[in-house]
Amino acid sequence: MPRTKKLTEEEKKQIALLQNQQKMLDENMTEVSEKGDKLGVMKLLQKAKEENEVKFKAVSSDITSEDIKELLKKEDKGVNIESEPLNKVIERLQRQKNVKENIEQEKYTDEEIDFETEAPKIENVDTSINSMPDTDLQYDIIPLPSNGECYPSKIKKVAVKFLTAESENLITSPNLYKDDMIIDTLLKYHLLSKEINPEDLVQGDIDAIMLWLRATGYGNDYPVRVKDPQTSEEFDSIVDLSKLNIKPFTIKGDENGHFTYELPKMKAKIKFKFLSRQEERDLNMINKFEANDVRYSMIKDSYNVLKEALKYEKSMSSADRIKIDQSINGLKVWANKRGEDTKILHVITNRLEMMVTSINGETNKEFIHNFIMHMPAIDCYKFRRYIEENTPGIDWNTSVERPGGGTFSMFLEWSKDAFFNIA
8 A cells, every 4th residue: 555644754764775775786686697606695685685675665655664674673683774784784694605605614603703903915805795704704715826727626715714822722833843734734724715625725825825824813013034235234123014915927727727838949838737735745755855865864864763762672582683783784884885876956857847747738757757858958947937937926025124224125034934933
């Protein structure tokens, strides 16, 4: 039944609010339609639009303003429409749905701590309805320097949980630093996105996550010991982490996250990949054991450990002890002899062999090995320069202030100790 009296000022406000909400819902629906609805947000928006239309009609029907207010509060499940616009309600519902679908077993409540953070510039994220972080939760969504081009999934942003008091149990564990596992452990506990395994991340993306955790967890001031290039004087200073930026990354990966480069001299087309954390670990192990002086030194050290351990073995018979002593003594003699071998390392070619996935379409490992070993030096140099200039990551070049005034540029050495030094 049509209304027979004029609208009150309160009702006019309600109509204006509902009209504005309808406009925002339409814009959000258009945005979701254009970008794809992987999270099923369109259903939430459509339902909200239908409810909004019902409310709009109710304002012009023969119903009191007080009835309208009660209706709005009831349908919004206790959320006052005047303090929280309907599009914000839908965004909140969408974010909660996103968390449930993508974060396994992660439970959050409204009672959890609301962190006040100063994020570095790498926090530039898309603020569309599909990517807005929920400020009620202890995580945020940060962009990856690789833009997702290094991965088949093309994941551009990841959800990362803020550091907590529980995190400091990890940060203050010396064994994690001794075993070089602190970064892996922090990624395991704080990377919430399940679309990618932490060990599959390239180093530049890992650096961005660690920088974000350090800056949001302990602030942007990062203490460093620097050396003035003019006076050679060393002094303590502070680097502002918020001034560090992501390096431009414009090359595009294929469906496997691999990239193409043509050698300038041989004109061969090379497919290559940026190494993941696991692959970097494997490469380091190869280089480590390839170095004869390191490998044989480890064998000699093992000999000393075994000899020391046998001193305390009381249950071993004399015959067994003699046999074992002869064995480990023979190991030491062999290591001493082998220690005279060449110490030539293959650091450059080992890395290239692990990075290159095909040459002119040929994927055979032996073919790739032989090709790389006989590649003209100019091609090898240009290829390595191309990789270096296009590696995704953080630009660690920054500036510090001199005690007496002025500034100078420096390269920030970033490592796992970025957290340990805080503790």
